[in-house]
Amino acid sequence: xxxxxxxxxxKPASARLTVVKAINAGLRRSMENDDxxxxxxxxxxxxxxxxxxxxxxxxxxxxxxxxxxxxxxxGIIGTAVGLALRGYRPVCEIQFDGFVFxxxxxxxxxxxxxxxxxxxxxxxxxxxxxPYGGGIGAVEHHSESPEAYFAHTPGLKVVSCSNxxxxxxxxxxxxxxxxxVVFFEPKRRYYEKAEFDLDAEPELPLHSSRVVNQGxxxxxxxxxxxVKTCMEAAAAAAEDGRSLDVIDLRxxxxxxxxxxxxxxxxxxxxxxxxxxxxxxxIGTEVAARVTEECFYSLESPVIRVTxxxxxxxxxxxxxxxLPDLDRVLDGVDRALSY
Amino acid sequence: MTVDTAATSTGDPAAREPxxxxxxxxxxxxxxxEYYDTLIEDITAEDIRGLYRDLVLSRRxxxxxxxxxxxxxxxxxASMLGQEAAQVGSGRALRPQDHxxxxxxxxxxxxxxxxxxxxxxGLFRGVDQGSWDPRENNFHLYTIVIxxxxxxxxxxxxxxxxxxxxxxxxxxxxxxxxxxFGDGATSQGDVNEAFIWASVNNAPVVFFCQNNQWAISEPxxxxxxxxxxxxxxxxxxxxxxxxxxxxLACLAVSREALQRARDGEGPSLIEAFTYRMxxxxxxxxxxxxxxxxxxxxxxxxxxxxxxxxxxxxxxxVDQQFFDDLDAESEELAGNLRTACRALPDPxxxxxxxxxYVEPPPxxxxxxxxxxxxxxxxxxxxxxx
Ligand SMILES: Cc1ncc(C[n+]2csc(CCOP(=O)(O)OP(=O)(O)O)c2C)c(N)n1
Ligand SMILES: [Mg+2]
Numbered sequence: 072x073x074x075x076x077x078x079x080x081x082k083p084a085s086a087r088l089t090v091v092k093a094i095n096a097g098l099r100r101s102m103e104n105d106d107x108x109x110x111x112x113x114x115x116x117x118x119x120x121x122x123x124x125x126x127x128x129x130x131x132x133x134x135x136x137x138x139x140x141x142x143x144x145x146g147i148i149g150t151a152v153g154l155a156l157r158g159y160r161p162v163c164e165i166q167f168d169g170f171v172f173x174x175x176x177x178x179x180x181x182x183x184x185x186x187x188x189x190x191x192x193x194x195x196x197x198x199x200x201x202p203y204g205g206g207i208g209a210v211e212h213h214s215e216s217p218e219a220y221f222a223h224t225p226g227l228k229v230v231s232c233s234n235x236x237x238x239x240x241x242x243x244x245x246x247x248x249x250x251x252v253v254f255f256e257p258k259r260r261y262y263e264k265a266e267f268d269l270d271a272e273p274e275l276p277l278h279s280s281r282v283v284n285q286g287x288x289x290x291x292x293x294x295x296x297x298v299k300t301c302m303e304a305a306a307a308a309a310e311d312g313r314s315l316d317v318i319d320l321r322x323x324x325x326x327x328x329x330x331x332x333x334x335x336x337x338x339x340x341x342x343x344x345x346x347x348x349x350x351x352x353i354g355t356e357v358a359a360r361v362t363e364e365c366f367y368s369l370e371s372p373v374i375r376v377t378x379x380x381x382x383x384x385x386x387x388x389x390x391x392x393l394p395d396l397d398r399v400l401d402g403v404d405r406a407l408s409y
Numbered sequence: 410m411t412v413d414t415a416a417t418s419t420g421d422p423a424a425r426e427p428x429x430x431x432x433x434x435x436x437x438x439x440x441x442x443e444y445y446d447t448l449i450e451d452i453t454a455e456d457i458r459g460l461y462r463d464l465v466l467s468r469r470x471x472x473x474x475x476x477x478x479x480x481x482x483x484x485x486x487a488s489m490l491g492q493e494a495a496q497v498g499s500g501r502a503l504r505p506q507d508h509x510x511x512x513x514x515x516x517x518x519x520x521x522x523x524x525x526x527x528x529x530x531g532l533f534r535g536v537d538q539g540s541w542d543p544r545e546n547n548f549h550l551y552t553i554v555i556x557x558x559x560x561x562x563x564x565x566x567x568x569x570x571x572x573x574x575x576x577x578x579x580x581x582x583x584x585x586x587x588x589x590f591g592d593g594a595t596s597q598g599d600v601n602e603a604f605i606w607a608s609v610n611n612a613p614v615v616f617f618c619q620n621n622q623w624a625i626s627e628p629x630x631x632x633x634x635x636x637x638x639x640x641x642x643x644x645x646x647x648x649x650x651x652x653x654x655x656x657l658a659c660l661a662v663s664r665e666a667l668q669r670a671r672d673g674e675g676p677s678l679i680e681a682f683t684y685r686m687x688x689x690x691x692x693x694x695x696x697x698x699x700x701x702x703x704x705x706x707x708x709x710x711x712x713x714x715x716x717x718x719x720x721x722x723x724x725x726v727d728q729q730f731f732d733d734l735d736a737e738s739e740e741l742a743g744n745l746r747t748a749c750r751a752l753p754d755p756x757x758x759x760x761x762x763x764x765y766v767e768p769p770p771x772x773x774x775x776x777x778x779x780x781x782x783x784x785x786x787x788x789x790x791x792x793x
Contacts, residue, residue: 141596142597173556211532379761382764387754388754391783392760
């Protein structure tokens with residue numbers, strides 16, 4: 072070969088991807104890097120998943136690695152346990168948030184505890200992908216936010232991406248994690264786009280939160296689909312002369328709250344925002360820890376802006392159930408009123 | 410050891426094809442059957458015209474709902490196109506005291522149970538999660554979580570059993586329960602547990618599986634390697650396969666199984682062999698996973714055309730009947746459209762109603778918090 076063009080002269084693999092395409096690209100990378108990585112779930116093969124997140128993977132990696140499973144979530148998770156025991160790294164897709172529960176027993180009693188019970192001898196590097204959250208006008212069981220059930224369970228790691236770049240890196244990082252990871256995908260943000268370099272290095276380790284807007288008047292901590300909402304709220308607040316620190320938590324178990332503590336020590340006020348119902352949600356834990364760590368810095372109680380403590384309502388009232396820009400700003404106002 | 414390899418053996422296809430109960434061919438020929446004919450010998454030409462009307466009108470409701478979804482009036486619709494005969498045949502075999510537990514696709518069963526077509530729309534429009542009173546028509550709410558309702562039906566049947574409402578010989582008292590589910594659902598643990606519960610309790614329940622060949626994009630082979638009806642034998646109760654596009658056969662086999670249940674003879678499984686002619690739901694694109702040729706094949710087996718052919722050939726009907734039915738169908742669709750558009754959006758604070766029978770004060774406080782918050786906008790600048 073006489074062509075001596077140095078590799079560094081090649082253009083970086085930059086692409087403009089949606090969250091859906093970014094997860095797809097991340098899965099593809101992981102499958103190329105490690106032939107033990109499997110994708111399994113309902114309709115993930117030929118159809119490419121109901122959201123097309125696994126589009127084209129079965130065509131390129133074959134039916135042994137991209138498995139259209141029988142219609143049974145307990146079966147999906149339970150057989151992933153066996154495959155993992157045999158050395159595979161299954162990535163399970165749960166079709167919608169509300170359908171994880173037939174598999175909940177396997178996740179909580181088996182996946183979460185195997186490493187502990189075996190005295191560390193066994194590892195279950197399983198990823199459970201769950202499209203979650205509302206705001207898409209869907210029928211019941213298709214708009215829920217069940218993350219707290221999983222974050223409450225020792226032995227599971229729980230993360231939620233909010234944008235294409237994180238989606239791309241976090242799915243790959245989850246797959247290389249030797250602990251089981253529940254990976255929540257913000258389905259109403261599936262079609263948000265970003266341009267980024269697929270060959271770069273991830274900016275952050277998996278279990279770290281990120282300050283996404285700098286401000287001084289109040290701190291807003293959130294994750295998943297609500298990050299965009301809170302960024303819009305921060306922009307609106309800026310027009311009113313208020314600056315908000317916005318933190319994308321990204322990891323729900325373990326929580327990475329150091330950036331939140333640092334922020335609250337400056338602002339003295341914290342608003343936690345999520346779609347999930349309020350009682351015993353992620354916001355409750357964040358509020359408790361911030362109270363413990365930053366007690367003398369707090370100028371107001373920690374405010375939770377969340378879904379209400381009702382079942383997820385019919386689609387035509389979901390806009391009143393879900394936190395939106397106005398409710399976030401209302402929460403900020405309440406924090407500032409002390 | 411004999412292994413049942415019916416679904417996978419490479420032998421003669423005709424020998425592989427399991428028994429299929431059929432009383433009316435796709436061409437509308439009446440097929441005599443020594444036993445099943447006796448179960449429908451009371452059915453008159455008038456009754457068959459009635460079944461035809463059920464098929465036509467329920468299809469009209471379904472196609473109107475698809476249209477309403479396209480127009481943005483519904484968020485989603487799960488079409489039952491092609492499955493009308495399975496639903497009408499079984500639905501018309503029910504007695505008033507029998508109780509049905511549907512999936513999300515049993516629109517023609519709802520029709521047979523007397524549920525107002527408009528009431529089916531609320532769930533799909535996003536204004537409620539089931540607006541009919543399940544106690545009124547003995548037709549339970551739609552269940553979207555696959556398979557869950559089969560256990561509910563079984564438990565309900567166990568209650569019927571404990572109430573002594575089986576085996577008395579009183580046709581107005583003896584009660585059967587019917588559980589509807591799909592081919593995909595047969596893989597769920599819940600469905601298999603329902604089979605076990607029903608079997609060991611000898612519960613008066615009929616498991617009515619509409620095998621429409623697809624679970625979204627997954628063909629039957631992803632769920633089973635034996636014909637589904639044969640699963641029943643392993644659980645300890647009878648199972649059979651019926652031509653799900655033949656309303657007479659579906660009526661006959663459902664009557665048999667329901668009567669078995671009412672007589673206290675326990676559960677049965679009916680596999681209604683049919684085809685999902687439409688998309689899984691209005692958000693699905695079936696061209697990604699199935700061939701147009703399969704659809705053509707099944708179009709020739711249409712459940713409505715064969716009844717029409719039978720009625721016409723037998724001179725059991727006149728043009729006036731069809732004209733009247735057309736007019737009735739148009740009127741039904743028109744009323745449905747109007748009623749759908751008139752369905753009001755729920756009040757925001759209504760989401761706090763019926764979470765509990767006795768709501769805790771903390772929840773009522775959240776309701777007041779929401780009301781106050783919404784009022785603050787009204788004060789500022791009128792409606793948001
Ligand atoms: C527990 C659960 N998992 C997944 C889904 C998503 N889903 C909805 S319908 C469906 C396929 C159902 O197939 P089948 O049982 O054959 O019924 P059909 O839709 O064909 O009538 C799936 C996977 C669900 N509703 N519930
Ligand atoms: Mg099906």
